[in-house]
Amino acid sequence: MTNGMGLHIIIDGYNLIRRSSTLARLDRQDLEAGRMALLSRLAAYKRLRHHHLTVVFDGAGGPAGSLRRDRVLGIEVYFSGPGETADTLIKRMVSQSNTNVLVVSSDREVAGFASAAGAETLESEVFEQRLDLAELVELKGAEETLEKPRRLTTRKKGPARRLSKKQRRQKRILARL
Numbered sequence: 332m333t334n335g336m337g338l339h340i341i342i343d344g345y346n347l348i349r350r351s352s353t354l355a356r357l358d359r360q361d362l363e364a365g366r367m368a369l370l371s372r373l374a375a376y377k378r379l380r381h382h383h384l385t386v387v388f389d390g391a392g393g394p395a396g397s398l399r400r401d402r403v404l405g406i407e408v409y410f411s412g413p414g415e416t417a418d419t420l421i422k423r424m425v426s427q428s429n430t431n432v433l434v435v436s437s438d439r440e441v442a443g444f445a446s447a448a449g450a451e452t453l454e455s456e457v458f459e460q461r462l463d464l465a466e467l468v469e470l471k472g473a474e475e476t477l478e479k480p481r482r483l484t485t486r487k488k489g490p491a492r493r494l495s496k497k498q499r500r501q502k503r504i505l506a507r508l
Contacts (some may be wrong), residue, residue, distance in 0.1 A: 343436035
């Protein structure tokens with residue numbers, strides 16, 4: 332799915348928040364605090380990796396009278412409309428998209444739909460590790476060091492073992508993040 336355009340990452344907002352121990356704690360105290368903490372972490376990630384980020388939340392959990400679409404810290408934020416779930420909105424976005432899309436959700440139905448539509452998928456917990464790394468890099472004020480240095484040795488490490496197809500796919504996705 333590489334077509335020269337930047338990667339568009341569509342994030343299942345509450346799914347990511349509720350699968351994160353830190354964000355879930357904030358979310359239980361105050362929905363708005365959980366959302367803002369997520370957006371703040373995504374903004375740190377966006378400063379390192381200039382991907383197009385879209386976060387989708389269920390409109391039922393949104394602030395009263397909130398806009399259905401907004402831009403916060405350079406990130407597109409959508410709340411599903413009346414009678415619609417965030418999952419439905421994400422599926423519609425994936426169906427209508429003609430760009431390089433990655434869907435971040437641990438919801439099997441959403442991930443399955445996205446895969447079938449030709450989008451890449453990544454579980455929320457795995458993407459959160461990238462957010463942690465981006466925050467760490469930003470805190471240290473270091474240059475972008477999201478890739479592990481390669482070992483420079485000719486010594487064999489044992490019999491060659493090829494990663495499973497699923498592991499190779501996930502490795503390929505993570506390399507783009």
